[in-house]
Amino acid sequence: MKTTTGLVCALGLLLSLITTGCERKESPTTAPATQAAAVDTGGQTLCPVGGDKIDPAVFIEYKGKKVYFCCEGCDKIFEKNPEKYVKKLPQFGGKEEPGEGGMGM
Numbered sequence: 699m700k701t702t703t704g705l706v707c708a709l710g711l712l713l714s715l716i717t718t719g720c721e722r723k724e725s726p727t728t729a730p731a732t733q734a735a736a737v738d739t740g741g742q743t744l745c746p747v748g749g750d751k752i753d754p755a756v757f758i759e760y761k762g763k764k765v766y767f768c769c770e771g772c773d774k775i776f777e778k779n780p781e782k783y784v785k786k787l788p789q790f791g792g793k794e795e796p797g798e799g800g801m802g803m
Contacts, residue, residue, distance in 0.1 A: 739766050740789035747772035747783060749796050763789045 737754040745752050745768035752766035758773050759765075760780055765787060767773045776783050785792040 740764065742766050742788055742794065744786075744794045744796060745769075745772050746786040746794075747775050760784075761790075765789070 739752065739754060740763060742752060742765070744750065746765065748768045750768035752768055754766060756768070756770055756773060757764045757766045758777065760776075765773075765776065765780075765783075767776065784790045786795055788794060
């Protein structure tokens with residue numbers, strides 16, 4: 699029964715992500731005077747899940763290093779299986795790969 703419930707929840711999340719996509723917030727093209735200095739992303743420019751440009755405001759810490767994402771939602775997917783995505787992170791010695799977007803689908 700637990701397996702069925704987990705599967706239904708996972709399918710519901712997947713369907714939700716497919717139909718809504720990333721909830722990316724567009725940032726201004728020029729930084730306001732009050733905005734903090736550029737964020738050091740450890741060389742990361744692409745979301746390891748979706749392959750899109752990262753949003754420096756959306757990140758988690760993994761093994762003592764910050765991992766950035768294009769939108770909220772990708773961080774949750776990463777947390778479920780981080781080792782799948784670490785190979786795409788320069789801060790862990792990996793190589794970034796542009797994706798097709800859509801939350802790694």
